[in-house]
Amino acid sequence: MAMRVSLDKLPFxxxxxxxxxxxxxxxxxxxxxxxxLGFDEGVGIEALHxxxxxxxxxxxxxxxxxxxxxxxxxxxxxxxxxxx
Amino acid sequence: xxxxxxxxxxxxxNAGKSALFNMLTGARQxxxxxxxxxxxxxxxxxxxxxxxxxxxxxLPGAYSLDASSPDEAVTRDVVLGRQEGERLPDALxxxxxxxxxxxxxxxxxxxxxxxxxxxxxxxxxxxxxxDGLTIDKARLAAExxxxxxETVAVRKRGMEEVKAALGEAVLSERKAARPEEEFTGVQRRxxxxxxxxxxxxxxxxxxxxxxxxxxxxxxxxxxxxxxLMFLMFQAVFAWSEAPMGWIEAGQEWLGQAASAxxxxxxxxxxxxxxxxxxxxAVIVFLPQILILFLFILLLEAxxxxxxxxxxMDKLMAKAGLSGHAFIPLLSSFxxxxxxxxxxxxxxxxxxxxxxxxxxxxxxCAARLPVYGVIIGAVIPATTVGLGIGLQGLVMFGxxxxxxxxxxxxxxxxxxxxxxxxxxxxxxxxxxxxxxxxRPILIGLWQRGWxxxxxxxxxxxxxxxxxxxxxxxxxxxxxxxxxEYSIAGRIASxxxxxxxxxxxxxxxxxALLPSMAAREVAVxxxxxxxxxxxxxxxxxxxxxxxxxAGRWSLATALAFxxxxxxxxxxxxxxxxxxxxxxxxxxxxxxxxYLFALAYVAAGATYWIATAAGL
Numbered sequence: 047m048a049m050r051v052s053l054d055k056l057p058f059x060x061x062x063x064x065x066x067x068x069x070x071x072x073x074x075x076x077x078x079x080x081x082x083l084g085f086d087e088g089v090g091i092e093a094l095h096x097x098x099x100x101x102x103x104x105x106x107x108x109x110x111x112x113x114x115x116x117x118x119x120x121x122x123x124x125x126x127x128x129x130x
Numbered sequence: 131x132x133x134x135x136x137x138x139x140x141x142x143x144n145a146g147k148s149a150l151f152n153m154l155t156g157a158r159q160x161x162x163x164x165x166x167x168x169x170x171x172x173x174x175x176x177x178x179x180x181x182x183x184x185x186x187x188x189l190p191g192a193y194s195l196d197a198s199s200p201d202e203a204v205t206r207d208v209v210l211g212r213q214e215g216e217r218l219p220d221a222l223x224x225x226x227x228x229x230x231x232x233x234x235x236x237x238x239x240x241x242x243x244x245x246x247x248x249x250x251x252x253x254x255x256x257x258x259x260x261d262g263l264t265i266d267k268a269r270l271a272a273e274x275x276x277x278x279x280e281t282v283a284v285r286k287r288g289m290e291e292v293k294a295a296l297g298e299a300v301l302s303e304r305k306a307a308r309p310e311e312e313f314t315g316v317q318r319r320x321x322x323x324x325x326x327x328x329x330x331x332x333x334x335x336x337x338x339x340x341x342x343x344x345x346x347x348x349x350x351x352x353x354x355x356x357x358l359m360f361l362m363f364q365a366v367f368a369w370s371e372a373p374m375g376w377i378e379a380g381q382e383w384l385g386q387a388a389s390a391x392x393x394x395x396x397x398x399x400x401x402x403x404x405x406x407x408x409x410x411a412v413i414v415f416l417p418q419i420l421i422l423f424l425f426i427l428l429l430e431a432x433x434x435x436x437x438x439x440x441x442m443d444k445l446m447a448k449a450g451l452s453g454h455a456f457i458p459l460l461s462s463f464x465x466x467x468x469x470x471x472x473x474x475x476x477x478x479x480x481x482x483x484x485x486x487x488x489x490x491x492x493x494c495a496a497r498l499p500v501y502g503v504i505i506g507a508v509i510p511a512t513t514v515g516l517g518i519g520l521q522g523l524v525m526f527g528x529x530x531x532x533x534x535x536x537x538x539x540x541x542x543x544x545x546x547x548x549x550x551x552x553x554x555x556x557x558x559x560x561x562x563x564x565x566x567x568r569p570i571l572i573g574l575w576q577r578g579w580x581x582x583x584x585x586x587x588x589x590x591x592x593x594x595x596x597x598x599x600x601x602x603x604x605x606x607x608x609x610x611x612x613e614y615s616i617a618g619r620i621a622s623x624x625x626x627x628x629x630x631x632x633x634x635x636x637x638x639x640a641l642l643p644s645m646a647a648r649e650v651a652v653x654x655x656x657x658x659x660x661x662x663x664x665x666x667x668x669x670x671x672x673x674x675x676x677x678a679g680r681w682s683l684a685t686a687l688a689f690x691x692x693x694x695x696x697x698x699x700x701x702x703x704x705x706x707x708x709x710x711x712x713x714x715x716x717x718x719x720x721x722y723l724f725a726l727a728y729v730a731a732g733a734t735y736w737i738a739t740a741a742g743l
Contacts, residue, residue, distance in 0.1 A: 075477050076554045082193035084236075086314060096348065098351075102443075102444055111233050112338070112559040113559060114555060114558075116443070118554065119556060
C-alpha cells in the first residue's frame with residue numbers, strides 16, 4: 047500500500063515522490079529557495095539524515111541533489127512512498 | 131579601438147565554474163568589485179589557439195535568473211546587460227555538473243533563452259561515469275541548441291575544445307531572446323531533457339553517501355566535527371613552529387645587517403627596532419595564518435563546510451540564527467571582512483544583520499599575533515598530557531570564549547534589536563570532492579599576499595608614525611620618553627580610562643594604533659619597549675621577553691580578554707557600514723563590543739588579582 051505523509055514523517059532511506067507542496071504557507075523567500083533547488087511535484091525524494099537535537103534539521107535527496115532543510119519547512123511537503 | 135570579446139562564465143553553484151575559469155585563464159586573473167555592491171568581480175584573459183585574446187568573467191553561481199541574493203542579482207544583471215561596471219558579454223560559457231543535470235539545466239535553459247552565442251561545458255563527466263551515468267552529448271546539444279563539450283576542469287580535460295568553441299561563438303551574432311517562460315515550465319522541461327539525455331540512471335553517489343553516514347551521524351558527526359576543529363587549532367601551533375623559527379632567524383640576520391650598514395642614530399633605530407623588529411613581529415605569524423586558511427579552504431573545497439553548517443544549525447537556532455550563519459562565522463576566524471561579506475547568502479535581513487554584528491567576535495587571524503605574543507610571554511610552554519600543549523589549550527580557550535560570546539550576543543540581539551520571525555534553513559549539500567592543489571594554492575597565495583601587504587602597508591605606516599610620535603618631543607633627563615612624547619601624552623589620557631581594568635601605560639599607547647589593525651598592538655608594544663630601552667640589546671630583544679618581565683599575569687590575561695571582544699579594526703567597521711548601508715549598525719557594533727571588552731577584561735583583571743595572580 048502506498049504511504050502518503052509529509053516529508054518530516056517520511057522514514058529514512060525510503061524513496062518517495064513529491065505529490066504536493068504548500069507554497070503559500072512557506073512564504074515567498076523559502077518557496078523561491080525550494081523551487082530553485084528543484085522541489086516540484088513528481089520529483090523523487092528521500093530522507094537521509096537528521097541532526098542530533100530534536101532530530102532537526104533533515105538532510106534529504108531531491109532529484110540528484112542533497113539538500114538540508116528544517117522540519118518546519120519539511121512539513122509543507124507532501125510525499126508518497128511506494129508500499130513496503 | 132575594438133575591444134576584446136567578453137565571455138561570461140555562468141552556472142549553478144557547485145558546478146565547478148571557478149575551477150574551469152581558473153584552468154582557462156591560468157594565473158592571469160584580476161579580482162575587483164562591482165560598483166555599489168560588494169560582489170567580487172573575477173576576470174582573466176585567455177588566448178585562443180590562433181592567438182586571439184578573449185576576456186573571461188567568472189560570474190557568481192546562480193540557481194536561476196529569479197535572483198534571491200545580491201550575488202545572484204549580479205549574475206542576472208550582467209546577462210541582461212543591466213549591471214553597472216560590466217559590458218554586455220559577447221558570448222556565454224555555461225557550466226553544468228554532469229551528475230546533477232536535472233537541476234543545472236533549468237538555469238542553463240533560462241540563460242540560453244536570452245539568445246547569446248553559447249557554449250555548454252558538461253563538467254565533471256568523470257564523476258558522472260563513476261556514478262554509472264552516461265550522458266548523450268549529441269542529444270543534449272540538440273535539445274539545448276548549443277555545442278556541448280565534456281570537461282573535467284580540475285584535470286584540465288576538454289580545455290582546448292572549449293577554447294575552440296568559444297573562438298567560434300564570439301564571432302556569431304546574438305539571436306533574439308525567447309519570451310520569458312514560466313518557472314515551473316522551465317523546471318519540468320529541464321527535467322525532461324535531463325532524463326532524455328541521461329542513459330543509465332542511479333541515484334546514489336556512493337562515496338558521498340558513505341562519507342555522510344559517518345560525518346552526519348547524529349552523535350558521531352558531532353564528535354568528528356569537534357575533533358576536526360581541535361585538530362585545526364592544534365595544527366596552527368604545532369606545524370608553524372619550524373617556519374616561524376626560520377622567519378625569526380631571517381629577521382635577526384636582517385637586523386644585524388642593517389645595524390652594520392646604517393650609522394648609529396635615529397635612522398638606525400627606526401629601521402632596526404621599528405621596521406625590522408616591529409613588522410617582523412607580525413610577519414612571523416604568517417605560517418599560522420596560512421595554516422588556518424589552509425584548513426578553511428580545504429573544508430570549503432571538499433564540501434565538508436555545508437555539513438558543518440548542517441551539524442551546527444540547531445545550535446545556531448538557539449542563538450536565533452541558522453546553519454547559514456555558520457559559514458560566514460567560520461570564515462571570520464580568518465578575517466571578519468570576508469566573513470561579513472559572506473553573510474550576503476543569508477536572505478533574512480534580521481538574521482544577516484545579527485550575523486554581521488557578531489562576526490567580529492570570532493577570533494580572526496589578526497588576533498593571532500597578539501594572542502601568540504602574550505601567551506608566549508606569560509603562559510609556560512608545558513604539556514598537559516596526551517601531547518596537548520598548555521599554550522595551545524589557552525589559545526583554544528580564547529577561541530571558545532569568542533564563540534560563546536558571539537552566540538550569547540546573537541541570542542540577546544535577536545531578543546532585542548534584531549528581533550524577528552524564527553528562521554528556516556534550506557541549503558544545497560554539494561557532493562564531496564577531493565581537493566585540488568592548484569586552487570588551494572591560489573587561495574593561500576591571495577590571502578598570504580593580502581596579509582603581507584597589510585604588514586607592509588598599514589602596519590609599516592602606523593609603526594613609523596608611532597615611532598615618530600613616541601620619539602618627539604625628546605624627554606628631558608629623568609623623564610620617560612614614552613610618557614613625555616606626543617604619543618605618550620595621548621596614551622596617558624587613555625590610561626585614565628583603562629587603568630581600572632589593569633592596563634598599563636604601554637597598553638594604553640598600543641590600543642589606539644591597533645584600531646588600524648589588531649596586529650599593530652604587537653608592533654606598538656615593540657616600539658614602546660625599544661624606545662624606552664636603556665641599551666641596544668634590550669631594544670632589539672623580543673617583545674615577549676619584555677612583557678614577561680614587566681606585566682603581571684592579571685594584566686596579561688585582561689589584555690587577552692580585551693582582544694577577544696574589542697572591535698579593534700577599522701576595516702571591519704568600514705565593511706559593516708558598506709554592507710548595512712549606513713552608520714547606525716557599525717556604530718552600534720562599536721559601542722556594544724567596546725562595552726563588552728571593557729567589562730570582560732575588567733572582570734578578568736579583578737578576579738585574577740583577587741586570586742593572587
